[in-house]
Amino acid sequence: MNKEIANKKWLSIFEGQVPAIIAGPCSAETPEQLMSIAKSLPEQVKVFRAGIWKPRTRPGGFEGVGAIGLEWMKDVRSETSLKLATEVATAEHVDLALNADIDVLWIGARTTVNPFAVQELADALKGTDKIVLLKNPVNPDLGLWIGGLERLVQAGINNLGVIHRGFSTYEKTKYRNIPEWQIPIDLKTQFPNLPIFCDPSHITGNRERVMEVSQQALDLNYDGLMIETHNNPDKAWSDAAQQVTPIGLKNILDNLAIRNCSD
Numbered sequence: 001m002n003k004e005i006a007n008k009k010w011l012s013i014f015e016g017q018v019p020a021i022i023a024g025p026c027s028a029e030t031p032e033q034l035m036s037i038a039k040s041l042p043e044q045v046k047v048f049r050a051g052i053w054k055p056r057t058r059p060g061g062f063e064g065v066g067a068i069g070l071e072w073m074k075d076v077r078s079e080t081s082l083k084l085a086t087e088v089a090t091a092e093h094v095d096l097a098l099n100a101d102i103d104v105l106w107i108g109a110r111t112t113v114n115p116f117a118v119q120e121l122a123d124a125l126k127g128t129d130k131i132v133l134l135k136n137p138v139n140p141d142l143g144l145w146i147g148g149l150e151r152l153v154q155a156g157i158n159n160l161g162v163i164h165r166g167f168s169t170y171e172k173t174k175y176r177n178i179p180e181w182q183i184p185i186d187l188k189t190q191f192p193n194l195p196i197f198c199d200p201s202h203i204t205g206n207r208e209r210v211m212e213v214s215q216q217a218l219d220l221n222y223d224g225l226m227i228e229t230h231n232n233p234d235k236a237w238s239d240a241a242q243q244v245t246p247i248g249l250k251n252i253l254d255n256l257a258i259r260n261c262s263d
């Protein structure tokens with residue numbers, strides 16, 4: 001992949017906020033839930049996330065509200081100044097999200113592992129100027145992560161970034177997904193212009209530790225954070241243990257030490 005292709009210009013949607021913050025619930029549940037969270041987010045948040053198609057490891061869990069969630073998200077955009085982000089996992093999701101003018105489309109960790117799936121998404125996204133963020137694959141394989149980026153670059157997607165959300169392990173550790181910091185560090189060394197976000201929510205799986213991992217990411221000069229935020233985390237329909245409240249998020253953002261500013 002050409003090192004120069006990835007650029008940081010698109011980070012301007014964060015209006016100069018460093019770190020760039022994406023926040024919102026793991027899943028869209030109801031229109032009221034989305035609006036209530038969106039309206040109580042701290043002012044540092046410029047992009048609102050919500051998953052509407054949820055990749056569940058096993059069947060039977062909440063699989064997302066589906067395309068209707070795009071309408072609820074559009075209502076959030078008209079009632080706030082927030083930009084919108086959601087996960088896409090199939091070409092149909094991409095078409096629907098692009099039609100809804102979603103600003104940031106992210107590719108989830110369970111999708112990044114599959115080159116056929118990433119290629120299908122790259123083809124559907126071909127030439128878009130929307131922002132596309134590629135999460136690391138669930139397994140600690142830098143080649144697979146870079147391969148996914150190459151497929152997107154080949155499809156003419158220039159507003160590209162990555163999200164580090166940790167890696168699966170069969171070991172019992174204090175993390176839900178171990179950070180393996182060396183892997184994103186190696187990626188950053190190879191592609192210094194590629195914006196990188198940390199997702200401390202999926203790394204920790206535990207809201208008490210979101211602050212600590214966010215700080216580690218900022219100490220490594222990450223460009224931004226994606227933090228799952230819910231108005232009633234304990235009752236969330238997915239990822240209840242790791243979501244913070246909007247007030248909890250403000251607390252985290254107000255207390256993070258920003259040592260190195262991104263260029």
Ligand code: PEP
Binds near residue numbers: 026051108110135202
């Ligand atoms: C999510 O962001 O809610 C999600 C499903 O993430 P991941 O792909 O990192 O598991």
Ligand code: MN
Binds near residue numbers: 238
């Ligand atoms: Mn989640």
